[in-house]
Amino acid sequence: AQSVTQLGSHVSVSEGALVLLRCNYSSSVPPYLFWYVQYPNQGLQLLLKYTTGATLVKGINGFEAEFKKSETSFHLTKPSAHMSDAAEYFCAALLYGDDKIIFGKGTRLHILP
Amino acid sequence: EAGVAQSPRYKIIEKRQSVAFWCNPISGHATLYWYQQILGQGPKLLIQFQNNGVVDDSQLPKDRFSAERLKGVDSTLKIQPAKLEDSAVYLCASSLGRGIGTEAFFGQGTRLTVV
Numbered sequence: 001a002q003s004v005t006q007l008g009s010h011v012s013v014s015e016g017a018l019v020l021l022r023c024n025y026s027s028s029v030p031p032y033l034f035w036y037v038q039y040p041n042q043g044l045q046l047l048l049k050y051t052t053g054a055t056l057v058k059g060i061n062g063f064e065a066e067f068k069k070s071e072t073s074f075h076l077t078k079p080s081a082h083m084s085d086a087a088e089y090f091c092a093a094l095l096y097g098d099d100k101i102i103f104g105k106g107t108r109l110h111i112l113p
Numbered sequence: 114e115a116g117v118a119q120s121p122r123y124k125i126i127e128k129r130q131s132v133a134f135w136c137n138p139i140s141g142h143a144t145l146y147w148y149q150q151i152l153g154q155g156p157k158l159l160i161q162f163q164n165n166g167v168v169d170d171s172q173l174p175k176d177r178f179s180a181e182r183l184k185g186v187d188s189t190l191k192i193q194p195a196k197l198e199d200s201a202v203y204l205c206a207s208s209l210g211r212g213i214g215t216e217a218f219f220g221q222g223t224r225l226t227v228v
Contacts, residue, residue, distance in 0.1 A: 009153075034216055043117070043204060043219035044156070090155055099144060099210070100169055101217055103155035 002027040004093050006104035014112045019063075019078040021107050023091030026072065031093040033074040034101070035065055038088045047089075050074060061085070086111045115139065117220035119205050125226045131193035134223045138186070138207030144168075145182055146217060147190050148204040156204055162188065163210060195227045 007022040036044040048059025148156035164185040206217035
């Protein structure tokens with residue numbers, strides 16, 4: 001069964017520092033992968049997605065993620081953190097032909113002034 | 114383009130009462146999902162519809178939860194009777210449907226508190 005694992009339920013970085021949120025998937029076939037962001041009392045908003053093609057994907061708000069098949073990973077990065085990036089981030093996977101989107105448990109990102 | 118609409122935004126009920134949530138997906142989206150998000154956890158899929166048919170309800174507690182999607186558009190999720198552990202945010206999402214990398218678009222959710 002496919003699953004999504006996010007390493008670290010809480011991550012703290014200083015404003016201006018690099019953001020790195022980790023995501024690994026387990027699936028015999030590489031799935032389609034997504035990162036969503038959730039602000040307090042809001043629904044989930046898509047940051048970026050990987051389907052096929054280029055393995056480095058750029059999303060909104062300066063975020064990007066790289067699909068690495070050999071490592072079964074899809075880590076999310078941002079070169080310079082901003083206070084407005086403080087939120088919960090979810091990695092998700094969708095198997096082709098399945099249509100069921102599975103979420104990781106989420107990582108809460110804290111930005112330190 | 115209008116997003117996924119959910120109502121109500123908040124609901125407080127006593128245990129053993131019943132409650133219903135409503136979702137209106139993005140126009141033209143064939144797939145509709147209901148997720149349960151317990152505080153501090155990721156969303157858990159409860160049920161998935163493709164048009165008005167159920168694709169997956171393997172994690173829906175069928176003794177108390179039910180959902181329908183009449184005419185393949187709006188959907189309702191019902192809990193009867195509610196338990197304390199049902200306190201969560203219920204998220205509705207929709208997507209275009211079967212296809213390559215079709216992401217889900219989420220509503221703002223309904224926060225349910227069972228007391």
